Amino acid sequence: MIRVEGVGKDFVLHNQGGTAIPVMERAELEVAPGECVALTGASGAGKSTLMRMIYGNYRVGRGVIAVDGLDVAQAAPREILELRRWTLGYVSQFLRVLPRVPTVEVVAEPLLALGVDEGEAQSRAEALLTRLNIPERLWTLSPTTFSGGEQQRVNIARGFAHEYPALLLDEPTASLDAANREEVLTLIEEAKARGAAIVGIFHDVAARQRLADREVDVTAFAPA
Numbered sequence: 001m002i003r004v005e006g007v008g009k010d011f012v013l014h015n016q017g018g019t020a021i022p023v024m025e026r027a028e029l030e031v032a033p034g035e036c037v038a039l040t041g042a043s044g045a046g047k048s049t050l051m052r053m054i055y056g057n058y059r060v061g062r063g064v065i066a067v068d069g070l071d072v073a074q075a076a077p078r079e080i081l082e083l084r085r086w087t088l089g090y091v092s093q094f095l096r097v098l099p100r101v102p103t104v105e106v107v108a109e110p111l112l113a114l115g116v117d118e119g120e121a122q123s124r125a126e127a128l129l130t131r132l133n134i135p136e137r138l139w140t141l142s143p144t145t146f147s148g149g150e151q152q153r154v155n156i157a158r159g160f161a162h163e164y165p166a167l168l169l170d171e172p173t174a175s176l177d178a179a180n181r182e183e184v185l186t187l188i189e190e191a192k193a194r195g196a197a198i199v200g201i202f203h204d205v206a207a208r209q210r211l212a213d214r215e216v217d218v219t220a221f222a223p224a
């Protein structure tokens with residue numbers, strides 16, 4: 001479902017005379033449906049960079065990144081948007097939303113974008129918010145003023161609203177208490193069980209050991 005082959009990347013520092021800093025070389029990764037692969041390696045090793053390339057946020061310098069058969073490295077922006085709508089979900093560490101949009105709409109939005117009926121999208125959003133212990137009185141408010149943990153749970157609810165065949169998870173349990181962490185781990189296990197291919201960054205070692213079928217240390221992809 002996700003295949004990374006011979007991927008390399010340089011960051012070009014435009015504000016420093018266009019200096020090119022190589023950050024990755026010969027990256028390889030393969031994730032099958034129903035499998036969870038954890039990216040490991042010290043801070044700065046390139047875990048987030050690889051994940052952002054898979055999502056199409058960072059341009060791929062060299063090599064192939066195929067997601068459900070689409071080469072993200074060569075795809076047109078329109079194809080990447082389609083891939084994100086239907087196939088590839090991404091739960092980043094931080095929630096980014098438009099101001100004044102109610103929480104329940106933030107969560108339902110990926111379903112509405114797929115043409116799911118409004119009532120159905122709303123009830124799926126409400127079920128996820130309930131599961132993730134976001135009190136009902138907050139559903140009609142914008143999440144912009146929520147606590148860090150509440151925002152993270154809204155972000156997770158949004159990322160799990162549609163059953164994406166492939167998921168990228170960046171520290172999904174980072175600021176959660178024990179009960180909510182458990183709920184999120186269960187959601188991820190359910191996604192695996194229905195066949196989602198998952199790439200995750202988990203600094204939470206116990207979470208990583210529980211969820212990951214394999215670990216890939218990105219330090220191996222450091223430029224020589």
Ligand SMILES: Nc1ncnc2c1ncn2[C@@H]1O[C@H](COP(=O)(O)OP(=O)(O)OP(=O)(O)O)[C@@H](O)[C@H]1O
Binds near residue numbers: 043044047048
């Ligand atoms: N937009 C950017 N421009 C220039 N350099 C960048 C950019 N993004 C990341 N880097 C550099 O690429 C390297 C890898 O960073 P990355 O964030 O991928 O590491 P990481 O393994 O995810 O680290 P952490 O665990 O701390 O999040 C770092 O040296 C970082 O400074």
